[in-house]
Amino acid sequence: MYDLLVIGGGPAGLSAAVNGRRRNKQVLLVGKEMLSNKLRQAHRVDNYLGLPGITGADLARKYKEHAIKEGVEIIDDEILNLWLEEGLFQGMGRNELFQAKAVIIATGTPQKPSISGEEELVGKGVSYCATCDGMFFRDKKVFFLSELVEGEKEANFLADLCEKVYYLPRYKGKYTDLDPRIELISGRPLRFHGKQKLTGVTTSEGEYEVEGAFIERASLPLERLLPGLQMENEAIKVNRQMMTNIPGVFAAGDCTGKPWQIAKAVGEGLIAALAAVGYLSALK
Ligand SMILES: Cc1cc2nc3c(=O)[nH]c(=O)nc-3n(C[C@H](O)[C@H](O)[C@H](O)COP(=O)(O)OP(=O)(O)OC[C@H]3O[C@@H](n4cnc5c(N)ncnc54)[C@H](O)[C@@H]3O)c2cc1C
The missing domain is CATH 3.50.50.60 (FAD/NAD(P)-binding domain)
Structure with a gap:
């Protein structure tokens, strides 16, 4: 103490x-x-x-x-x-x-929550902590939005658990530390979908059907x-x-x-x- x-x-x-x-x-x-x-x-x-x-x-x-x-x-x-x-x-x-x-x-x-649907879906598929909530998405598809290089470590942890991890970096980097099972994607995050729970994410480049989405910010x-x-x-x-x-x-x-x-x-x-x-x- x-x-x-x-x-x-x-x-x-x-x-x-x-x-x-x-x-x-x-x-x-x-x-x-x-x-x-x-x-x-x-x-x-x-x-x-x-x-x-x-x-x-x-x-x-x-x-x-x-x-x-x-x-x-x-x-x-x-x-x-x-x-x-x-x-x-x-x-x-x-x-x-x-x-x-x-x-x-x-x-x-x-x-502040800045993406459409983010605030409403926190705890219903959207999470700020992969270490804490990753197990809920075992064998499921997840989306990982990161503004920090530290997100790579968290995403690697998810790669061991989840069926599929889409990783969207919003920082400049080489991304060489990412687990090869992770799919690196680009674009701007636009919307988290779902009512009672998350069903997908839309970015400026595409649609991703996922049950979990993790956000890593400062x-x-x-x-x-x-x-x-x-x-x-x-x-x-x-x-x-x-x-x-x-x-x-x-x-x-x-x-x-x-x-x-x-x-x-x-x-x-x-x-x-x-x-x-x-x-x-x-x-x-
Ligand atoms: C490019 C750039 C240039 C700048 N140039 C100048 C300059 O020339 N002169 C000047 O005076 N200022 C400058 N600044 C601003 C200056 O960097 C900030 O004002 C200063 O860093 C603020 O200090 P802070 O401790 O309040 O916050 P920060 O430096 O942002 O530190 C806060 C830290 O807390 C961490 N944190 C957040 N939440 C948690 C949590 N829940 N648990 C644990 N940790 C957490 C964050 O990740 C972060 O590392 C510049 C900023 C930038 C981006």
Whole structure:
């Protein structure tokens, strides 16, 4: 059990984790696509004070080294659900349950279900987690839409289980790590079909009759991560202490709204950590 669970390994999450450790708290950071695809894509960062011209990849490396040096525990996973039980937050990862007294959400730009039929069919054939739901589609045909290279690993897992896997990447890559049994397809996803359950997927290039569809994105819709979390203008609503409407839950970085910038993310991570430390002290 930890004092603080930080969700997301970008600038906001790492800043929160480092500052939590500086206050001698036990901090676990759980992050997927280590450490922030977005930061690594920044070819050249010229507006971050003191480090003009640094690449996003170099900054990510420095952040990670700093966090490890401070004693932050980092786990490569995705928190799929978060809830409070007997005074402790329970964060369900893909394979493990994590417990903490307080939580900082630093999951990057909020994502919304964006494909026609997606929202209606979640839990009825559409899933955000192959590891969790793959077994439901044993010996069936499935569709896998991925915005991240990490999707390839998940799709390979499905190739062992399912009759057929169609893989639609929405990122540039070589796709050489894909299991040869997987059919690589192209196009834009347009619609998930079905009423009580998924029956197929339409893309700009064709129709796929499938019973399951998996979606891999940088983050889950926040309403699914933590039901009851208050949003405003498509961002998590926070006050100046980065507190959300749920006591013990703080948020920082792009997930709290614009400007989507590194300096803001780092600053908010610090504020969220200090506010969380104050919250933890008041619990005693
Ligand atoms: C091409 C490009 C260039 C940019 N250039 C600049 C620049 O020059 N200057 C500047 O200031 N900013 C720049 N930015 C913006 C900057 O990268 C972002 O503002 C910054 O990365 C936001 O940090 P964050 O920690 O809030 O979110 P992110 O960096 O997006 O990190 C969030 C992380 O949390 C992970 N995550 C999400 N959900 C979960 C979950 N449920 N469980 C575990 N992990 C989860 C995500 O996968 C992601 O890795 C640029 C962005 C891009 C894309």
